[in-house]
Amino acid sequence: MERTLRRFPALQAWLLLLPATAWLVIFFVAPLVIVLIYAFLERGTYGGVIWIFTVENFQRVFDPLYLDTFLRSVYIAIITTFFCLLIGFPLAFYIATRPQRKRNALLLALMIPFWTNFLIRTYAWLTLLRTNTGLINVSLMSLGLINKPLPLFGNDFAIILGLVYGWLPDMVLPLYAALERLDWSLIEAAGDLYASAPKVFLRIIWPLALPGVVAGSMLVFIPSLGAFVTPAILGAGKSLMIGNVISNQFLAAHDWPFGAALSTLMMALMLFGTLVYFRSTSQKGAIL
């Protein structure tokens, strides 16, 4: 037995992989395949499916009602990614340019929100943004700065703010990893050659930070597109995203095939994004 194993290293490898692979094939791949199949079946009366092939579920996605939500989710995910990048880039640059000791402290300070429960961080914004009893509106009203509450809650603004807040550390960490490896002598050389600051940024810093930008954007875009908790809490049931529509198909509408079709499309979009990511950066180990 042992001799056979030693002669075939691939066999050893597969033996090590067997438990994890078995688990993932049964409890990840099989459910995935079932969803893909269900997306093409007709709905049963009380949940479940009838085994008749149809593409009607995908046609329904183009019903303005759902198409709107789908497009708005993509739009919210893009805006969220943009703002995370806008806020995260200078922040990562700031951390990367501190002396070693301070840098470690700043990184730790970034890890803490990163490890903190997402639900709790979303709830924190709920207590700040709520229309009549949120801290911001209550404070502004009692200071007499406004006389009716600002519309901070139950809309896309609240959702985007919550998502930016929630996923900002995911953007900053890969950006930092890229900027930390930056060769500062290049910037020095550019300065010696009288390059202006914007030029230094565009020609040196940005291209070298690009793998981090792409990685961070993926890490923000994918969970933002699939957001469920944030719109459920900060959207207050008025402003929905695709994740909520999918969950409604299972919890309320009992239309499994349509829910399966929606999540199939969502995963297709996600897969597309990931392919773009792996195309544009050869350093796939950079983030993970």
Next chain:
Amino acid sequence: MTTSAGQSKSVGETQPLDAVSAPAMLPESSASRRAHWLARIASFSLSGYGFLGYLFLYLPILILVFFSFNASRSTAQWAGFSTEWYVEMVNDDQIILSLWNSLFLAVVSTAIATVLGTLAAMAMERYFFTGKLMMDALLYLPIIIPDIAMAIMLLIFFNISGIGFEPWKVHFFGVELAVPYSVIIGHVAFNISFVAVVVRARLSQMDRTLEEAAHDLYADNWQTFRRVTLPMLMPGIIGGALLAFTLSLDDFVITFFTSGAGFNTLPVRVFAMIKKGVTPKINAVSTVMLAASLLLVIISLFMRRGGEETSIDIGI
């Protein structure tokens, strides 16, 4: 870049932002003096920006903690210090039960995922075999798939596979729990990948000469693994386990959809409470959960002392 990673890193460490303002050394010409001051201003506003960035990250959390000690029901108007919400929290049987459920779930799923993930990581990092690329994809997919997609996948699967939402009835530190197998299975399914990623990162940075030395000294495979590889790998395994533990404790979406009816973990319970209405009691529960994650970060930091990995690989 022609310089090696090590070299460029040491340059970055010794010469932070001020290195950009190289003309500062020659203050004679007015142009270079202007450049010097511009760099100073840029550096100053960057520091201000950094401060604001961290303020943005921490202020909501700090306010949340602050109002958990509020004497009134409001989470926006301060009415004096009180710990009544913590007392109420401790006396709420449902919260305590959901806390035990969370802990049990995290312990069990972490244990399974750590073993499976570590074995998979060793295979992926140390061997070449056909199908490796496919295994790579299979291991990355649970990380990148949105959790709502994974949750409903599992929901359908458990519904039709006959596994259902049968609970595992168990005594855990004297508390009677009923944790659905489906939830444990789901948590392991997403945790395997995270453990594998962290352990692989550690393996790829490990010095292999020690293992070769052990072989040269006639240690067999098992002895080498037990006495050399495993101890060196330990920080990675613990790092992976801590990440899995945290992710399991924090997970809401997958638990919510795979638990059937009537099973609460702490996040699921908090979500239900938020839906019913905001009270400082939720702030109190949140503060406790916050303290727990703080503790986990500190432990993970402590464990990594020996290792030389970048800070990224435990986080993502």
